[in-house]
Amino acid sequence: MSDQKIQTFNDKEDDAHGNPETNDISENAPASFPVDESIEDDSTLVPADEKAAPQVGMMDHDPNTSVSGEADPNYVHPSTTEETTEAANIHAQTETDTQDSSVPENVYSDGDTTAVVTSFKPASPEEKSATATVKVMLLPDGYVMTVAFAIGLTTDNLKEHFTTELKIPPNVLQITFNGDVVEDSKTLMDLGVRPHGTIQLEMSSTDPQNYPIKPIKPQQEYNMPDVITVRVQKDADTYQDVVVEIERTTRCKAFLGGYRHKITGVEFHHAGVQTISKKRPDNGIEKFCRNTQTVREKSQHQQVTYTTSTQMTKIGCYVSNTTDKLISPGKYFSADEYHYRRLKAVIVIQTYARRWHAIRLVKQLSCDRMVRLDWEKKEEQRKKKEKEDRLKREYERRMHPKTKEDFDLLYHALEKWRQEELEHINVTLTGAERKAALCALLEQETQLIASIGRHKLDANEEIIKNSVQAFLEKCSEPKKWKAFDDKITEMDTQYTIRARELKDIYATINMKHLTQDERLDVLLTLKHTVKEHKCKLTEDIVELIDREADLLMRGVKESNLEGLRKRISTLFLQYIKTPTFNPEVARLLKVPQDPSLLHKNIYFCPGCRRYLRSTEFSLTANSHTTGRCHQCNKLDNVARQREDLNKYKNMLTQLRQAEAEYDKKAKIAFLLQEQDLQYLLRVIWATQSALSAWDDLYDLVMIRWNKYVEWSPWNCILLTKEEAAAHLKLDNVEQAYGVVFIRKVKHKHTLAKKYFSQIPTMAQFLHSRDSQPAAPGNDLLVTKPAVTQA
Template sequence: MSGQREIIEEIVEGEEDENGEENLETGGNDVVESQGGDGEEVLTGRSPSAEVEDTEEAGTQADSPDDKDTQQETEYTETAVDPVEEDQSVLAEEAEQLEKKTENVGNATATVKVVLVPEGHVMTVAFAIGLSIQELKRHLASELRVPAGVLQLSLDDRVVEEHQSLMELGIRPHSSTRMEMSSTDPDSHPLRPLRPPQHNSMSDVITARVQTDEGVFKEVVVEIERSSQQRTFLGGYRHRLTGAEYHHAAVQTLPKKRPDRGVAVFSRDSQTVEVKSLVQQCPVSISTQMTGIGCYVSCVNDKLVRPGKYITADERHNRRLRAVIFLQSHARRWLAQQAVNQLRKERTRRLAWLELQERRRQQEKEEQLRDRRQRWMNPQKREDFNLLYNALEKWRREEEQQINSSLRGAERKKALCSLLEQEVQLIAAIGSHRIFMETNNYDKVIQTFLNKSAAPHQWRGADGRLIEMDTQFTIRARELRDLYNNISLFTVNKEQRIHDLQTLKHTVMECECQLTRDIVDLIDREVDLMSRGVKASNLEGLRQRTCTLFLQYIKTPVFNPNVVKLLKVPQNPSQLKNDMFLCRGCHRYLRSASFAASASGCLSSMCQHCAGLNNIARPRDDFTLYKKILRKLRDDELLLNKDAKFPFLLQVEDIRYLIEVIWESHSALNGSSDLYNLTFVRWQRQRDWSPWNCILLSKEETKAHLELEDVHKTYEKTLICGVEHKHAVARQHFSHISVMAKYLNSHLAAPHGN
């Protein structure tokens, strides 16, 4: 109450200063005392400032010399009343009057200009100074259509509280203040005015002083509302004596908008043509005037018209009919030529496409044969040597069959011994070539190992781009790889070689152990021999030992932690507890990665190395073609269904069983036995591929088969029965495998229409 009382006293003093001159001009006649019906004093004819001064005049009216009786009564009262009771009554009256004045002052309005941060737009509002900042925020939030909780008002760079009022902030009635408003969440609720910003040269709120009665003035707050539309001047009135002009209300208010009826309306002028009146003289040829008395008409331009052959209506219709038939015959002939030409073009295009497909198939077959011949002549991989051993086995069987069919007795044994010697020589030649290729590929294997260890971490980002990240371990592996490549070059000059050896020496001396000491001894020995002028050819063995020891240094996880993921033997012995199996061939305990997996989920009894030796010694099979068929099957199924399971559960041995045992290595339609041209497709294309929903066809038949909607209406009953029998055999074979049997029942119960 003390703070509000101080503000009211300041406001009263300011209004006294402003209204002092007005009170002097009226000569004190604005205050008229009149006795009411209840004996109370009623003040009439006073200005608003006089009402505010009631608190000060209440104490001075008793001492006024105007009324002697009043003074005597006051003196009598002062002598009769106790001073303490008098002070309490006076304080109560002052508090009551102060509350009334506070309510009157709180209802007064002030002009508040709010600046929107950071846009800089200004909003002007006439607001009562007795209301709180929270109510001002609600008013502004409704104007800006944002939640009131995100608004923040500040005055003189200081954030104001919501419970404070404009009066408590020191704002006087009928004054103007400037405040800044910002949003606590500018991303979701930015502050933008709904109406376009107006010119800042004119104020939005003005305070006008209006005379309500004789000698009585009243402050009125006027809000100016601007319109972007240009209003026409409709006239008005002018006072003859004062010269004041009064315009119509339509000039000062917004125009009334007509409702849109949804129908385009045009004026009459836009729907009619311009009409003109013209005077025209008739020519002589159409005049009816003839030569007569007093009138001569020239006959120079006259001509004689003779009637021709009369044509009846039937003759005219017949002539038009013959003309129509003539035109139709030529038009149909032209259309027929166009249709024949189109058919000829389509036939030519079809023949060209068939020829192109045939040429492409021939090229693919020739390329496959060329690749197979190249693998025979220059084998590089393990599959290439398996192809050689397979060809050797086919040749041995053909020769043995020919010998058994043509020779008998001792000649047969002699021929078989000669065949055995030739087979041994060929096996030895293939083995020597394999050892030579492994020696040549040693550097490639080492380089691949070093590149994998130095590769950065890669992953796909949300936008699909490939992101790479280097760690301290990948940087270390990259430095060791580059140093190994420099050490492996034996053809560099002497200075460069010494520099590389010194770099290697400083690198390995970071951790001292027996391996690093051996590398340092070899480096010192090579530097000493090079300083003595020893030939480079005599240092190759020493340099090779240095490279071998440094490679062992790189493969040690202590010196290169990034190679842990590439080592076959894990560094943690606990990982070997449940991952070791016995090989029945070499009788060694190896990890599960050394054994081949099958669709049944069981590992083979022999490791991959022993299985490869057994294949070379006994069956000599080549699985290259079956791998290609399985790879093509997986690619085709991924295009049709991304959730395909069966093609990825099968292994190469299972595909070989399907082709050789169930489908007997030939196409189900034309009987082609060329494995290079055979492929697996769906039997019913609405269902996923499985061993009991497949058919083995050639590449030419695949496209036509996949276009069939219902195979039971297209193929003969004999072919359908044969295919269904093969499906039953495949279902019986793969039902013993637990992984396949899990999907067998669900696949049969699944609805069609994939």
């Protein structure tokens, strides 16, 4: 069988050639396949009923077989065939010249179709070249059995074969062909079967009650085998017909590569001939485990016993004593003396061990003490440095004030200085001297106020310039939004592009140190821009541009043109703020363009007697009316109280950040204003720590009394930063503090609740579910208080 080769074809491609059952192997086979040209058919297992049972193909039903199809005759196929051996799961049985009988090979089934593959060996050389595939339908069940049968054998030989398979006497079996009963003496050749052809016969039982034909039980491990008859050339003139059964195993054939035809696109895969190894029966004993594979081995020598002997000097044997040692017994001591010596040794060991432990403990305590002292030193230096930096920042703010908070700090320092001087004059002077000193103090205060006013004018110019620049930047920036992946998307509209062009022109006309040609170019660009719209404003701008251009041509100095250029810049800024010329600016104007919107959120200020938006008024916690606007309150503070609320503003900002970290749904801390926090600190908590009475407001923080409840004026305590960090570590404040201290805090909470309960929006939180204590086991965020910045 070493020279026998196997080729399988796809049923779909067989159908394309016009015959689903037979194909010319010699015409479609690759050149490397040693098949005989006389072979015309490929005996393929086909069900009896084409509609009821599917055709048995090579690749349509099982992926274990090779993909094949029509190939180019000039194409030399690679070594895709394998030798047929017992290990290849491909059984072949060679026909011989010495036997007339047949032996069954295997029986297969796909549920509705049963096939028996058997090879018959002809008795004469003529019958070797005349073999056909016989399909026998077992009635009445309709099962089909396929056999490779010599066309020279009779129907009686076929019955004898099926007698052995079906266990039925041959005289009971009846074979019919096209509805007619076939005689036992007729051969397949008499029925019109040509060599290597296919014939379908029907077999029934004449006595179905006593000898019914039962389908042969298929082997479970096989599934729809294919049977082909291949003629193999042994010698120059000797041919041998081989019935080849291709076994379809249940395992998935490994992909071993192959070749693809460049013209037809047909793929030829390498055949797999590896025999599946037989599995050993499972006896329930675990033979592989993690412990035995990962155990660490250790080699250790063992002391084994061996035979020894001693020898002494005697008659006939002399043993030298030159190496002997003389041992004399020592002093005898009793068991009590032994135990006493052991006790003294134990005491000595314990003494040294305890000494070692004591030295170690002392060193650890000393090390902890040094660490503590070093930490305290660093903390003291840090606090000192923070205070110095804060004083330095305050001094810088006083010397170079720029913001409203800086001027509030200046006025507060001025008022503090005035109070100190007034107290000193009242204590040291009387009568006319006192009045003269008060007049001098008033004059000095007036000079200081005038100096602060000059600084304010300078700062206002810078503030206005920065505000105009920020306004233009905000107006010309593109639209932005965040995508699902947190990436920012920007989009320019026609309005933002227009605003950006106007911003660039405004920045250009305000540039200094330009040459005459550059300035004229800028004025020309501005003139073309504003002439797009015709109105009184644009006419004024064009007139001023022409005037400056005329003066530049006359050689007028730039210092004499500053006023004219300022007017051009101001009018062009007014042009930019007009929504008709710059539509993007409409969303940034404080006064809405729609007159119907002016009736909403507009209030009257009794101080300056102006109608302003609601955002221009500051409302305290106990306010019932809008009161005066920000500007009036600011002016009143400068003239009368001169208070600096920056400290309370920083503390309120710090409180809101801490509450946002605790709970994002916190509300009460965001309802308070600086004036409310000022009242809470000054009136209720006396601007000092509840524990240490420390009164430096920069070192104090307002935190929760019960950390499991939202912060509120009736659930707060004023402590230093170090005390606050320790307080937030307590789980139960009722057990940590004394009764007197708790009563004192509760009393302050009652005062705060009475004051802030006057506000309807604040009163609803007094008994809300947000203020109810949470379980102490809740996993809340506890943070250290942030450093207050001046």
